[in-house]
Amino acid sequence: MRYVHHTFDLCIELVRISLKRKTQGSLINLVWDILYPCSSLVIIAFFFRGSLGKDIAQYPLYVFIGLLHTIFIFTATRDAMKAMLENADILKSVKLSPITFIVASVLSAYLPILISWIFLFLFIVVQGDSTYYMFLFPLIFGIEFLLVTGISLFLATIAVYVRELTRIWGMITSAGWIILPVFYALDQQNDLVSKINYFNPLIQLISLSRSLFLYHNISIGNVLLLFVISLVICISSLSVISILKKNFIELL
Numbered sequence: 001m002r003y004v005h006h007t008f009d010l011c012i013e014l015v016r017i018s019l020k021r022k023t024q025g026s027l028i029n030l031v032w033d034i035l036y037p038c039s040s041l042v043i044i045a046f047f048f049r050g051s052l053g054k055d056i057a058q059y060p061l062y063v064f065i066g067l068l069h070t071i072f073i074f075t076a077t078r079d080a081m082k083a084m085l086e087n088a089d090i091l092k093s094v095k096l097s098p099i100t101f102i103v104a105s106v107l108s109a110y111l112p113i114l115i116s117w118i119f120l121f122l123f124i125v126v127q128g129d130s131t132y133y134m135f136l137f138p139l140i141f142g143i144e145f146l147l148v149t150g151i152s153l154f155l156a157t158i159a160v161y162v163r164e165l166t167r168i169w170g171m172i173t174s175a176g177w178i179i180l181p182v183f184y185a186l187d188q189q190n191d192l193v194s195k196i197n198y199f200n201p202l203i204q205l206i207s208l209s210r211s212l213f214l215y216h217n218i219s220i221g222n223v224l225l226l227f228v229i230s231l232v233i234c235i236s237s238l239s240v241i242s243i244l245k246k247n248f249i250e251l252l
Contacts, residue, residue: 014104015111056185058214061120065209066182068116073148073202074173076109080152081159081166084248091248098248099241102156106149117141124213131216140208143227147201150234157241160248181206201229 056062083105084091084098091098121134159165180202204226211218 014101015107061214062210063183064120065213066206068113069206069209070180070182072109072113074176076106076148077152077155077169079109080105080156081169084156084160098245099153102152103149106152110145133212133216133218136218137212140205143230144205146234147230150230150237153237154240157244201226
């Protein structure tokens with residue numbers, strides 16, 4: 001029990017240090033991190049509303065929900081891949097689990113996006129368009145954290161062995177802005193791609209959130225599918241770490 005408490009305290013301290021490093025101790029920089037999705041929303045909605053968004057109801061909110069998920073997923077995985085490499089000296093000198101550093105990295109990317117979600121929630125409530133479905137969103141948010149942590153654990157582990165993976169992942173995430181339905185509807189894709197995307201957990205996340213906030217419904221089957229996929233990814237990643245961590249210290 002004492003070990004769990006110590007690990008939790010360490011994780012919180014690492015999150016604090018990471019946020020301080022990102023914002024350089026400035027509240028203004030933190031505010032900009034929060035406003036980034038909003039500024040992206042204004043620009044993208046302005047340019048795409050008349051083409052991709054002409055048949056999508058509440059298109060600005062539709063894009064905003066996609067942006068929040070995509071920014072968090074890409075930012076968290078990118079930062080997590082650097083977590084062990086940037087803390088190599090600590091890992092070499094003190095016997096600590098590398099998982100702690102990865103989870104702390106994901107959490108530090110989580111907090112600014114969480115504030116943006118709260119703003120969205122309040123905006124919809126003020127608009128008078130809220131329903132009880134919205135209160136199910138913490139469940140989706142929790143599953144997203146499980147999924148992103150699992151992906152981050154795997155990528156961070158492989159990045160210790162393949163340093164170029166960070167650049168490769170950067171190219172993949174750049175393509176992800178086109179592949180993921182952030183700016184367009186899934187029904188604008190062909191049937192084969194749509195069927196494949198049904199099992200894409202990132203797309204399921206975005207679709208479920210839009211269903212809750214915009215369309216006021218939810219598919220329990222899709223929630224369970226997303227949870228199972230996320231759990232399998234997380235457990236598999238933990239297995240990969242347990243197998244490969246023996247050589248971490250030598251490679252860092």
